[in-house]
Amino acid sequence: MAEIFFKSMNRRSFIQTGLAAFGTLVTLNSGCGTVLTKSDEKQTNLALLADTHIPQDVENNYRGFYPYRNLEKVVPEIISASPDEVFIAGDLARLTGESGDYANLKKLLSPVAEKTPVFMGLGNHDNRENFLKVFNEIPGEKPAVKGKHITIIEKTPVRLIMLDSLLYTNKVPGLLGKAQRQWLENYLKESDETPTILCFHHTLSDGDGDLLDVPRLFRMIAPIRKVKAIVYGHSHVYGYSEFEGIHLINLPAVGYNFSDSDAVGWVQARLTNRGGDFVLHAVAGNKDRDGGVTKLAWRKG
Numbered sequence: 001m002a003e004i005f006f007k008s009m010n011r012r013s014f015i016q017t018g019l020a021a022f023g024t025l026v027t028l029n030s031g032c033g034t035v036l037t038k039s040d041e042k043q044t045n046l047a048l049l050a051d052t053h054i055p056q057d058v059e060n061n062y063r064g065f066y067p068y069r070n071l072e073k074v075v076p077e078i079i080s081a082s083p084d085e086v087f088i089a090g091d092l093a094r095l096t097g098e099s100g101d102y103a104n105l106k107k108l109l110s111p112v113a114e115k116t117p118v119f120m121g122l123g124n125h126d127n128r129e130n131f132l133k134v135f136n137e138i139p140g141e142k143p144a145v146k147g148k149h150i151t152i153i154e155k156t157p158v159r160l161i162m163l164d165s166l167l168y169t170n171k172v173p174g175l176l177g178k179a180q181r182q183w184l185e186n187y188l189k190e191s192d193e194t195p196t197i198l199c200f201h202h203t204l205s206d207g208d209g210d211l212l213d214v215p216r217l218f219r220m221i222a223p224i225r226k227v228k229a230i231v232y233g234h235s236h237v238y239g240y241s242e243f244e245g246i247h248l249i250n251l252p253a254v255g256y257n258f259s260d261s262d263a264v265g266w267v268q269a270r271l272t273n274r275g276g277d278f279v280l281h282a283v284a285g286n287k288d289r290d291g292g293v294t295k296l297a298w299r300k301g
């Protein structure tokens with residue numbers, strides 16, 4: 001499920017935020033040989049989060065991590081990065097998607113949501129009804145796919161589509177389902193050639209706890225060249241891979257890791273119509289890769 005959370009941002013500030021992303025000279029590559037983008041190249045700056053696992057009890061902890069405190073630490077970092085949008089790829093709540101979990105999430109995100117739209121997808125530890133009770137002021141039209149909620153964010157120079165992979169609350173696997181896949185296929189065929197990024201919660205392997213319709217999704221999107229990347233969470237492991245030139249970007253968790261070797265934190269992305277650079281902001285766990293930049297070029301259209 002994907003939803004948007006605005007607090008008090010008005011249209012004027014939205015436009016100003018959007019325009020601020022254009023026309024600036026930025027460093028796109030901090031590796032060997034710095035490349036500067038053209039001064040008139042359009043870009044968008046995003047904050048990408050996953051697996052916040054916010055509990056009702058702020059003292060709730062797992063493996064020595066306190067998810068509430070981690071997000072509390074991340075929020076000022078996001079604000080100082082001034083993103084155009086914030087995305088959270090599901091598992092917003094601790095385990096079973098309680099109303100108190102979402103109330104805390106809303107409270108923690110409020111300073112960000114006052115400045116920047118926050119888009120949220122639901123994962124296997126979320127509960128739709130409880131989520132909607134707390135995040136009940138949701139503007140905008142969404143495509144009608146029964147039982148699934150989708151958000152399309154048309155943001156020059158890229159389009160983001162938040163899909164819904166929640167199948168059962170507090171059970172591991174996920175599913176887009178036939179109706180959502182068919183909607184997506186039609187939408188992708190009818191939309192213009194803007195580079196498109198898909199975002200949802202579940203991982204893309206062939207295990208019983210992954211997205212169960214990955215092969216069908218991959219078969220559908222492989223020939224649709226405007227699909228450039230998939231952003232997802234679920235594993236609590238930060239990593240990059242590829243399928244048919246489509247970048248698969250697995251976000252780290254904000255709440256906690258499952259292994260000491262993994263970072264806990266979020267990713268800042270600066271995207272153009274040619275690709276993007278992705279910077280890890282590690283706040284806990286393994287911080288060895290903190291500040292590391294991953295530069296990706298989109299596959300050719």
Ligand SMILES: [Zn+2]
Pocket residue numbers: 051053091234235236253
């Ligand atoms: Zn999770």
